[in-house]
Amino acid sequence: MTETNSLIQIKGLRDGLLVSLDDAPWEEQRVALLTQVDGQPAFFQGARLALDVASQVLHVNELVDLRDKLSERGIFLWAVISESPTTEKTAQLLGLATRISKPRPEEGRKFAVEDLGEETALFLHRTLRSGTRIEFVGHVVILGDVNPGAEIVAEGNVMVWGRLRGMVHAGAKGNRKAMICALDLSPTQLRIADEVSAAIRPQEHPRPEIVRINKDGKLQAELWSPG
Amino acid sequence: MPAQVITITSGKGGVGKTTAVANIAVALASEGAKVVCIDGDIGLRNLDVILGLENLIVYDIVDVIEGRCRLRQAMIRDKKLPELYLIPAAQTRDKNAVSPSDMNRLIKDLRNDFDFVLIDSPAGIERGFKNAIAPADRVLVVTNPEVSAVRDADRVIGILEAEEKGPGSLIINRLNPTLVKNHDMLSADDVLDLLAVELIGIVPEDEHVIIGSNRGAPVAFDPKSRAGQAFRNIAKRLRGEKVPFLDLDDTGGFWQRLQRLAGRK
Numbered sequence: 001m002t003e004t005n006s007l008i009q010i011k012g013l014r015d016g017l018l019v020s021l022d023d024a025p026w027e028e029q030r031v032a033l034l035t036q037v038d039g040q041p042a043f044f045q046g047a048r049l050a051l052d053v054a055s056q057v058l059h060v061n062e063l064v065d066l067r068d069k070l071s072e073r074g075i076f077l078w079a080v081i082s083e084s085p086t087t088e089k090t091a092q093l094l095g096l097a098t099r100i101s102k103p104r105p106e107e108g109r110k111f112a113v114e115d116l117g118e119e120t121a122l123f124l125h126r127t128l129r130s131g132t133r134i135e136f137v138g139h140v141v142i143l144g145d146v147n148p149g150a151e152i153v154a155e156g157n158v159m160v161w162g163r164l165r166g167m168v169h170a171g172a173k174g175n176r177k178a179m180i181c182a183l184d185l186s187p188t189q190l191r192i193a194d195e196v197s198a199a200i201r202p203q204e205h206p207r208p209e210i211v212r213i214n215k216d217g218k219l220q221a222e223l224w225s226p227g
Numbered sequence: 228m229p230a231q232v233i234t235i236t237s238g239k240g241g242v243g244k245t246t247a248v249a250n251i252a253v254a255l256a257s258e259g260a261k262v263v264c265i266d267g268d269i270g271l272r273n274l275d276v277i278l279g280l281e282n283l284i285v286y287d288i289v290d291v292i293e294g295r296c297r298l299r300q301a302m303i304r305d306k307k308l309p310e311l312y313l314i315p316a317a318q319t320r321d322k323n324a325v326s327p328s329d330m331n332r333l334i335k336d337l338r339n340d341f342d343f344v345l346i347d348s349p350a351g352i353e354r355g356f357k358n359a360i361a362p363a364d365r366v367l368v369v370t371n372p373e374v375s376a377v378r379d380a381d382r383v384i385g386i387l388e389a390e391e392k393g394p395g396s397l398i399i400n401r402l403n404p405t406l407v408k409n410h411d412m413l414s415a416d417d418v419l420d421l422l423a424v425e426l427i428g429i430v431p432e433d434e435h436v437i438i439g440s441n442r443g444a445p446v447a448f449d450p451k452s453r454a455g456q457a458f459r460n461i462a463k464r465l466r467g468e469k470v471p472f473l474d475l476d477d478t479g480g481f482w483q484r485l486q487r488l489a490g491r492k
Contacts, residue, residue, distance in 0.1 A: 129385030
């Protein structure tokens, strides 16, 4: 999203927000940013924020102040990008990243989650195209399709609210209780823990199905029925 | 108005990228647009052959980028269409002779002099592909109605989205209506169902395409060819016209058509 406010541009990145400031006086920009945040608390709450400060020269006290102000509002400042070496040094001193690499689909994406355990879920609202690989320590929920050639590797369960036509590995660290479900289950391959099943033939009239490891230790798909 | 820069790509090789570039270029230029095609397949150049301009090459794109000639010197004017130009690829170099920023610079010099700049991307998703999409305003993804080609197209569309080039528009090339009818080939709907992108053209399989390519006379010149018509329609759509898609299923006679119509609820 891009705001009309001339000082600040906000763009959604895949893993957070990128706020770009210009060279107007720092105090003005700082106030403008915080005003913007306070105007839409719900939008910013919990966001990961990268800040592009153009050629602003910022010192430790200024950045610390901003970081704390943002943190009070539930925003995690993780990167500061700058053309000024001084600012870059400041950011490094504070342990902030100074570069945001554009995520590329050929690099598998690992999502790091600390202290949250296996009950965490990664929710992705998009279609995974061929060549995309998602790895996650908890559950994965996809609102979209998983196309052939895409891969999901999760330590927990995998749920696809869409067509599952790629490869899914649930319980990747050995959890044999993990399951995989999809609205339309026609994967190229499914794995739960160390059990593997080959392709399941696509169905004429797809219905939601759940795959688990059955009593014989094999993967088994069942139609989902409510209740 | 500055040129629209359109890159034609596919991921998989042999699906008809170069044929599509040649035919769309001919179709656009026949309607009076100023068009320049750039062969981005350095080391494996073909576009010159399909356009029938092979024997006119003196300088190529690498000569321009390395400063051995001016841009205008490398531009070959088509024999039939005075508003169509080709910048050929080098045959004796490889993709690493050019970088994405080289391409951006080159295209910048062309933007004001043309209506369309068409870039023929090499197969694959490596350097040559990156070079070809770097300057693109719009990307056309060519695929065939077969599983492997569609999967590669899906991959390419994913990369285009990540590079913020938009999802691209799809050309389904070499569709055989009879095979589709007998469920021996993916239908256009099957392909679109998976790729979920905008369709800009369906080109039927047509032996005249091969004959035209071998003669250096793209099929878009041939008013009777169905494939030629499909490419002309794509050109019209690129110019913003609304053109209905061809009814490819005309294999049956009058009564069969009528039955089909009656069966359509």
